[in-house]
Amino acid sequence: MMMRNASPETPVADHKTLDAFLDGWAGTDPTRVAVSRAVLGVCEAGRAIAAIVGRGALEDAMGAQTHLTNAGGDAQKALDVRTHDIVVEALRKQPVSRVGSEEAAEEVVLDESAPVAVAIDPLDGSSNIENNVSIGTLFGVLPEAGADTFTQPGSAQIAAGFVVYGPATALVLTVGEGTHAFMLDHVSGAFLRTHQDIQIPKSATEYAINASNQRHWDEPMRAYVADCLAGAEGPREKNFNMRWVGSLVADIFRILVRGGVYLYPGDGREGYAQGRLRLVYECNPIAMICEQAGGAATDGRTRILDIKPAKLHVRSPLVAGSAEEVERIARYYADRPSKGASPLFAKRGLFLA
Numbered sequence: 001m002m003m004r005n006a007s008p009e010t011p012v013a014d015h016k017t018l019d020a021f022l023d024g025w026a027g028t029d030p031t032r033v034a035v036s037r038a039v040l041g042v043c044e045a046g047r048a049i050a051a052i053v054g055r056g057a058l059e060d061a062m063g064a065q066t067h068l069t070n071a072g073g074d075a076q077k078a079l080d081v082r083t084h085d086i087v088v089e090a091l092r093k094q095p096v097s098r099v100g101s102e103e104a105a106e107e108v109v110l111d112e113s114a115p116v117a118v119a120i121d122p123l124d125g126s127s128n129i130e131n132n133v134s135i136g137t138l139f140g141v142l143p144e145a146g147a148d149t150f151t152q153p154g155s156a157q158i159a160a161g162f163v164v165y166g167p168a169t170a171l172v173l174t175v176g177e178g179t180h181a182f183m184l185d186h187v188s189g190a191f192l193r194t195h196q197d198i199q200i201p202k203s204a205t206e207y208a209i210n211a212s213n214q215r216h217w218d219e220p221m222r223a224y225v226a227d228c229l230a231g232a233e234g235p236r237e238k239n240f241n242m243r244w245v246g247s248l249v250a251d252i253f254r255i256l257v258r259g260g261v262y263l264y265p266g267d268g269r270e271g272y273a274q275g276r277l278r279l280v281y282e283c284n285p286i287a288m289i290c291e292q293a294g295g296a297a298t299d300g301r302t303r304i305l306d307i308k309p310a311k312l313h314v315r316s317p318l319v320a321g322s323a324e325e326v327e328r329i330a331r332y333y334a335d336r337p338s339k340g341a342s343p344l345f346a347k348r349g350l351f352l353a
């Protein structure tokens, strides 16, 4: 992992506690104190969820279908519903006005006099719950703005992060001053900083996409991936590797460590015109984390953090990770019509290298 200002005076893994980090950032500023407490609330929930996930199939309420669906039309699994309840109860103890959750059609109002709100995906990577593969919790902290709270653009976020329940339970966090990672010490219960001021490598030789949807993708994405697949003999003149965990948090953690791009374009399947991911509690937190780590995030054309959501559960395509690669993909979108596949367009990729 590359570190900004790395030098003998700047430790890369100072093991500072999350509490000390947040105290240092917040000081006595009332909004920052509330943001810090909201983050600590998510982490309290994260500790509880990590303990459940760590027991795997020994736990009852995990990957079983509930026969319920969420606002996005996804079938809810037992752990989706259980983690929603855990995060809401943890945030109820903090100065949080409302929670906009993937697993509740309407926002959950807690205390309208509180200064900040939390947008959250309580359980990211639901298809991996029963597979013993990393899953996570994704969140953004927004200023309270009444009925308009969750329709603020992502640039309004004061903090964003995710907890990934993998071999280690890790918190990736930004409060607008770089992106940092903390590992959960399961013995003490503390989150300790292990990655200070993460910098995503600018260029990439690895991409993450669900390639089984290739025939449904829009034309710019098809052309981009075709050029990557052509490798050293193609217009990019270098070989690419591909990884797809199927849990956004795990794919982004890898990109923070070694670079690359995460891709979920709009596609031709019914309901997928804007891709699969939700703007407010998935794309926006990831975009702030990536930008604060020197990376970038767009919907292919527009900076994610500039998009004004029409409502809480709207979807958005996502292109996130290494800055130069995200910019290159934006050129594929700028140079191509948004619809229609043609071998001519596939060739035009040659001119974009």
Ligand SMILES: O=P(O)(O)OC[C@H]1O[C@](O)(COP(=O)(O)O)[C@@H](O)[C@@H]1O
Pocket: 074, 102, 121, 123, 124, 125, 126, 127, 210, 246, 247, 248, 249, 276, 277
């Ligand atoms: O199943 P697909 O189409 O490959 O999509 C996988 C993507 O969907 C997600 O699972 C969506 O998140 P949820 O699990 O919270 O619905 C991402 O974590 C992941 O990157």
Ligand SMILES: [Mg+2]
Pocket: 121, 123, 124, 125, 248, 282
């Ligand atoms: Mg998710």
Ligand SMILES: [Mg+2]
Pocket: 102, 121, 122, 123, 124, 125, 126
């Ligand atoms: Mg989810």
